[in-house]
Amino acid sequence: SDSYSLLILPGDGIGPEVMAEVRKVIDWFQSSRGMRFDVSEDLVGGAAYDVHGKPITDETMAKAQSVDAVLLGAVGGPAYDNLDFSVKPERALLRLRKEMDLFANLRPAQCFDALADFSSLKREIVAGLDILIVRELTSGVYFGEPRGIHSDGNNPDNEGGRVGINTQRYTSGEIRRVARAAFELAKKRKNRVCSMEKANVMESGVLWREEVQWVHDNEYPEVELTHMYADNGAMQLVRRPSQFDVIVTDNLFGDILSDAAAMLTGSLGMLPSASLGLPMANGRPKAMYEPVHGSAPDIAGQGKANPIACILSFAMALRYSYNEGAAADELEAAVERVLAEGARTADLMGPEGGTPIGTAEMGDRIVAAL
Amino acid sequence: SDSYSLLILPGDGIGPEVMAEVRKVIDWFQSSRGMRFDVSEDLVGGAAYDVHGKPITDETMAKAQSVDAVLLGAVGGPAYDNLDFSVKPERALLRLRKEMDLFANLRPAQCFDALADFSSLKREIVAGLDILIVRELTSGVYFGEPRGIHSDGNNPDNEGGRVGINTQRYTSGEIRRVARAAFELAKKRKNRVCSMEKANVMESGVLWREEVQWVHDNEYPEVELTHMYADNGAMQLVRRPSQFDVIVTDNLFGDILSDAAAMLTGSLGMLPSASLGLPMANGRPKAMYEPVHGSAPDIAGQGKANPIACILSFAMALRYSYNEGAAADELEAAVERVLAEGARTADLMGPEGGTPIGTAEMGDRIVAAL
Ligand SMILES: CC(C)[C@H](C(=O)O)[C@@H](O)C(=O)O
Numbered sequence: 006s007d008s009y010s011l012l013i014l015p016g017d018g019i020g021p022e023v024m025a026e027v028r029k030v031i032d033w034f035q036s037s038r039g040m041r042f043d044v045s046e047d048l049v050g051g052a053a054y055d056v057h058g059k060p061i062t063d064e065t066m067a068k069a070q071s072v073d074a075v076l077l078g079a080v081g082g083p084a085y086d087n088l089d090f091s092v093k094p095e096r097a098l099l100r101l102r103k104e105m106d107l108f109a110n111l112r113p114a115q116c117f118d119a120l121a122d123f124s125s126l127k128r129e130i131v132a133g134l135d136i137l138i139v140r141e142l143t144s145g146v147y148f149g150e151p152r153g154i155h156s157d158g159n160n161p162d163n164e165g166g167r168v169g170i171n172t173q174r175y176t177s178g179e180i181r182r183v184a185r186a187a188f189e190l191a192k193k194r195k196n197r198v199c200s201m202e203k204a205n206v207m208e209s210g211v212l213w214r215e216e217v218q219w220v221h222d223n224e225y226p227e228v229e230l231t232h233m234y235a236d237n238g239a240m241q242l243v244r245r246p247s248q249f250d251v252i253v254t255d256n257l258f259g260d261i262l263s264d265a266a267a268m269l270t271g272s273l274g275m276l277p278s279a280s281l282g283l284p285m286a287n288g289r290p291k292a293m294y295e296p297v298h299g300s301a302p303d304i305a306g307q308g309k310a311n312p313i314a315c316i317l318s319f320a321m322a323l324r325y326s327y328n329e330g331a332a333a334d335e336l337e338a339a340v341e342r343v344l345a346e347g348a349r350t351a352d353l354m355g356p357e358g359g360t361p362i363g364t365a366e367m368g369d370r371i372v373a374a375l
Numbered sequence: 376s377d378s379y380s381l382l383i384l385p386g387d388g389i390g391p392e393v394m395a396e397v398r399k400v401i402d403w404f405q406s407s408r409g410m411r412f413d414v415s416e417d418l419v420g421g422a423a424y425d426v427h428g429k430p431i432t433d434e435t436m437a438k439a440q441s442v443d444a445v446l447l448g449a450v451g452g453p454a455y456d457n458l459d460f461s462v463k464p465e466r467a468l469l470r471l472r473k474e475m476d477l478f479a480n481l482r483p484a485q486c487f488d489a490l491a492d493f494s495s496l497k498r499e500i501v502a503g504l505d506i507l508i509v510r511e512l513t514s515g516v517y518f519g520e521p522r523g524i525h526s527d528g529n530n531p532d533n534e535g536g537r538v539g540i541n542t543q544r545y546t547s548g549e550i551r552r553v554a555r556a557a558f559e560l561a562k563k564r565k566n567r568v569c570s571m572e573k574a575n576v577m578e579s580g581v582l583w584r585e586e587v588q589w590v591h592d593n594e595y596p597e598v599e600l601t602h603m604y605a606d607n608g609a610m611q612l613v614r615r616p617s618q619f620d621v622i623v624t625d626n627l628f629g630d631i632l633s634d635a636a637a638m639l640t641g642s643l644g645m646l647p648s649a650s651l652g653l654p655m656a657n658g659r660p661k662a663m664y665e666p667v668h669g670s671a672p673d674i675a676g677q678g679k680a681n682p683i684a685c686i687l688s689f690a691m692a693l694r695y696s697y698n699e700g701a702a703a704d705e706l707e708a709a710v711e712r713v714l715a716e717g718a719r720t721a722d723l724m725g726p727e728g729g730t731p732i733g734t735a736e737m738g739d740r741i742v743a744a745l
């Protein structure tokens with residue numbers, strides 16, 4: 006069989022710790038399922054800045070472009086908080102997304118039954134929740150020009166004398182391609198897409214709505230499509246999240262709404278993400294996978310972090326990059342089994358207490374459950 | 376004593392119904408407290424479009440500019456959904472905000488104890504919640520130029536051939552004045568301000584953070600100030616909303632985050648808002664008050680709507696425009712008393728059922744409780 010290339014970028018904080026557990030999972034799939042992974046590893050974020058003075062090097066970028074999939078842990082931490090905008094650890098993420106053209110960011114918000122009580126929402130509202138947010142990831146106000154902070158001359162009406170500018174810019178083509186990704190995903194789920202924007206206020210939102218509707222009418226008339234203003238979307242996510250199947254939205258709204266949706270589930274340490282681009286010569290999409298949680302500097306180095314989000318991110322790689330859907334299912338089932346048995350890292354301890362297990366033991370138990 | 380001028384703009388849907396109840400409250404304060412209100416009324420939104428072909432006329436704008444306070448019901452409805460962007464009912468709101476320069480939008484998110492079970496959040500997380508979101512309302516991506524939808528020529532890389540653009544633009548002066556409003560309000564509350572932006576991604580967010588910090592350090596060092604990225608803010612609002620006192624944020628983030636915060640309380644039909652500008656010659660600020668809920672076309676004309684949000688918006692007018700803080704307290708207490716007695720409009724009926732009262736009866740009971 007083919008070999009699967011993978012670039013691991015552990016990054017900062019708990020990144021390296023959770024990644025070590027993914028290594029165990031990879032080993033298991035190699036030894037027990039005969040898959041062959043060609044794994045390389047590199048620095049990213051603050052770890053790269055410490056060595057190279059920048060959060061990602063051109064060499065690392067080139068590697069990321071050439072592999073089947075990138076798996077990233079997390080970037081950032083207090084040591085880097087006062088760095089200049091242009092070399093902040095987060096710039097590495099933005100550069101990877103932009104240069105690899107990873108336009109479709111898939112963020113499932115799933116509530117694991119064994120963990121429903123962790124949500125701040127009532128159990129009956131959140132149990133069984135299974136939403137997929139598809140966020141446009143390479144355009145919009147994150148990347149639009151002009152941008153920057155300028156002097157406002159001696160404008161007497163502007164106390165402080167500065168102006169900050171960013172540009173929200175979308176092309177019809179950018180909207181159509183992420184809309185297609187959302188409709189394709191919906192077909193494998195409950196066949197419903199809700200598109201969110203502020204078409205009542207922003208012309209870029211009007212374009213968004215029209216182009217999503219165009220793709221629907223011309224290519225996916227069989228999928229149910231609704232439109233919602235993003236402020237109402239935020240409300241409805243809190244009120245009755247189970248009304249949604251797939252949500253498609255732009256880069257900035259997606260950033261906010263997917264974080265809100267993730268938090269609804271109460272399982273932030275559990276949630277993976279995939280960022281997908283165009284197919285490469287081998288037919289596999291450009292791809293990067295990362296847990297939704299951050300680098301969690303407060304618990305870094307203590308062996309306490311929950312590796313499940315990163316392990317589930319690898320499951321998404323199995324599904325979307327390596328076309329190993331059955332293996333992905335197997336890995337996800339192993340995670341659910343271990344949770345159902347009561348294994349809990351510290352972040353998953355309720356007020357009733359109990360003894361948490363560490364990062365390594367959680368990884369071991371998942372491998373054992375495979 | 377002075378007379379208080381007030382322009383009532385009932386608008387569309389349930390707007391006129393809830394406004395009729397505010398009229399009763401105004402009458403009570405006139406007859407029982409000797410206040411003198413000089414009330415005029417005009418069309419806005421779809422109702423104005425039907426008559427004048429635009430959602431607000433220059434005459435109405437001029438009146439709004441000249442009174443102590445504007446009280447607006449709600450705008451919009453399905454009959455107007457397909458109108459052109461430039462004459463949509465919402466444009467009236469945006470025009471009022473912009474031309475009156477109402478830069479500080481105060482949106483309290485309060486959970487009424489009697490209604491805590493309406494929240495989708497667990498009672499212990501939401502009971503007693505009392506947050507105040509201060510949203511910048513006259514700038515940012517809502518108003519920045521350039522904006523619009525353009526042809527992308529024959530760009531072969533842009534399927535569809537169009538580009539949608541909006542501009543996020545903030546001046547230091549715009550940020551400072553809304554920051555001051557937030558710090559002043561915090562001093563009368565728990566003395567804490569959390570400022571939210573995306574300074575890790577947007578230069579306008581970097582400017583926002585720096586200017587809020589500048590106002591703090593130079594003018595309000597005694598108020599506790601923290602900064603949070605807006606995506607994390609959305610998460611934290613869902614996770615543990617009681618960590619916040621005053622939140623200050625920009626126009627677009629404020630739109631989304633304040634709607635999420637409003638929904639947390641489970642009392643959307645209960646929440647008022649105030650939009651304040653600079654002081655006029657008489658020392659009173661330019662001001663507009665409106666309920667957070669919309670025009671609710673599904674129940675319009677049925678006498679079912681909850682008038683409390685609009686009545687509490689009038690309470691905010693008493694406090695911020697007419698400097699009648701004691702009267703505002705009195706009115707708010709009357710609302711709480713009526714709720715504690717069990718009076719419920721249809722939107723406040725739980726699964727346990729009961730007999731809802733109508734819009735007019737709720738208004739009557741509040742007046743009776745005064
Ligand atoms: C770290 C930051 C640049 C990033 C974003 O804003 O996209 C993060 O919030 C995310 O959602 O991946």
Ligand SMILES: CC(C)[C@H](C(=O)O)[C@@H](O)C(=O)O
Pocket residue numbers: 205206236465468630
């Ligand atoms: C109706 C719409 C233009 C408005 C906004 O986006 O500001 C509304 O959502 C609000 O929050 O008042």
